[in-house]
Amino acid sequence: xxxxxxxxxxxxxxxxxxxxxxxxxxxxxxxxxxxxxxxxxxxxxxxxxxxxxxxxxxxxxxxxxxxxxxxxxxxxxxxxxxxxxxxxxxxxxxxxxxxxxxxxxxxxxxxxxxxxxxxxxxxxxxxxxxxxxxxxxxxxxxxxxxxxxxxxxxxxxxxxxxxxxxxxxxxxxxxxxxxxxxxxxxxxxxxxxxxxxxxxxxxxxxxxxxxxxxxxxxxxxxxxxxxxxxxxxxxxxxxxxxxxxxxxxxxxxxxxxxxxxxxxx
Amino acid sequence: xxxxxxxxxxxxxxxxxxxxxxxxxxxxxxxxxxxxxxxxxxxxxxxxxxxxxxxxxxxxxxxxxxxxxxxxxxxxxxxxxxxxxxxxxxxxxxxxxxxxxxxxxxxxxxxxxxxxxxxxxxxxxxxxxxxxxxxxxxxxxxxxxxxxxxxxxxxxxxxxxxxxxxxxxxxxxxxxxxxxxxxxxxxxxxxxxxxxxx
Numbered sequence: 001x002x003x004x005x006x007x008x009x010x011x012x013x014x015x016x017x018x019x020x021x022x023x024x025x026x027x028x029x030x031x032x033x034x035x036x037x038x039x040x041x042x043x044x045x046x047x048x049x050x051x052x053x054x055x056x057x058x059x060x061x062x063x064x065x066x067x068x069x070x071x072x073x074x075x076x077x078x079x080x081x082x083x084x085x086x087x088x089x090x091x092x093x094x095x096x097x098x099x100x101x102x103x104x105x106x107x108x109x110x111x112x113x114x115x116x117x118x119x120x121x122x123x124x125x126x127x128x129x130x131x132x133x134x135x136x137x138x139x140x141x142x143x144x145x146x147x148x149x150x151x152x153x154x155x156x157x158x159x160x161x162x163x164x165x166x167x168x169x170x171x172x173x174x175x176x177x178x179x180x181x182x183x184x185x186x187x188x189x190x191x192x193x194x195x196x197x198x199x200x201x202x203x204x205x206x207x208x209x210x211x212x213x214x215x216x217x218x219x220x221x222x223x224x225x226x227x228x229x230x231x232x233x234x235x236x237x238x239x240x241x242x243x244x245x246x247x248x249x250x251x252x253x254x255x256x257x258x259x260x261x262x263x264x265x
Numbered sequence: 266x267x268x269x270x271x272x273x274x275x276x277x278x279x280x281x282x283x284x285x286x287x288x289x290x291x292x293x294x295x296x297x298x299x300x301x302x303x304x305x306x307x308x309x310x311x312x313x314x315x316x317x318x319x320x321x322x323x324x325x326x327x328x329x330x331x332x333x334x335x336x337x338x339x340x341x342x343x344x345x346x347x348x349x350x351x352x353x354x355x356x357x358x359x360x361x362x363x364x365x366x367x368x369x370x371x372x373x374x375x376x377x378x379x380x381x382x383x384x385x386x387x388x389x390x391x392x393x394x395x396x397x398x399x400x401x402x403x404x405x406x407x408x409x410x411x412x413x414x415x416x417x418x419x420x421x422x423x424x425x426x427x428x429x430x431x432x433x434x435x436x437x438x439x440x441x442x443x444x445x446x447x448x449x450x451x452x453x454x455x456x457x458x459x460x461x462x463x
Contacts, residue, residue: 131434131450174328176441187442189434192453 014043021205033071041094058205063108070117095148108197122153130190136172208246209264278307287321299430309337309345316371343370355407
């Protein structure tokens, strides 16, 4: 079990461990249902940035463990902000850093995945959910709106109706509905959610690292540029990969009917 | 006074006029854990106070990860019929019968369609000669017993293990997920990875 060997400062609420080429990042604040504060978000962002710089890491699992992913942001942190301070806050910067991560991230979500926690999960590339998971953007019930993607990140996965439901009604949906509308990619027993996400991350990590990174960049471009620009960007990325050793190795391995040995070059 | 149940059973007794059954059940289930079994007994003759109460009750029982057994006393009304359509097993005392207006409750058509399929759902709603209790008995969900207490004990001894709770979760996943994902869910439930490369 991976939670037993995690590293991290005792009071940091974020711990990390390695499983081969996969980094596991655990939000570990169970007494507060993994509520997010600036320290937690900054630590997650730093872990993902370090993973991007580490050639030995090819994918990441982000989880809150089998209990709760995150019930959202600390309310007192949000209420302490003015308009000016929020725009410059570590919370906002951290969310932006997480969204900019270059290597694939699999979210392993169980229990409450609300507010900022839901935004964090939806910023990942794949979402594996435990059968006790509950999703929602309840910010509207507190008199404000999601501020880290909660009015945008549901739409590409679940469509405009689900996005509007989440942002305007603030209601929670269970994991089965989340799966039906496409908000999550796989449902597994809650006690197996980290292992299932890890299995997916291992599969990703076994691919050519440069290709995985390029695929993520191409996928992310969908929301950042027009379709035509995204298609042109895809061609550029593809052309760049053709010159890599990994592309040569992948082609040779296919022709020679053997598993490829990718080097990330 | 109902006889005591085995230690693994959690009992919830329905009473006429009580409108907070869903919240009471939710509280009970929050602290329950496999291999426990939920037994709902008492007076099943009541109606829902309003459609939202029906929604709440359906939501609570649909979400339950424990096997649920219904053991009604007396006639069975709209609320009781909904519970029968949500339970895993039903123990019926001799002479148990649905009340004349049982079809009038909210959500029963959807529940009957989900549990029995479109043909039987139409039969029980559009043909008074088709008896829901007979259908449930024929399907192996309900048992008509001269000794309901003995039958309940027998069912509890069968459903009290961890495997029944796991089956309940797997059945729910099978109803909600695409087939292959449901198979994968079941493999994870039994402690085996869905990833053959591990």
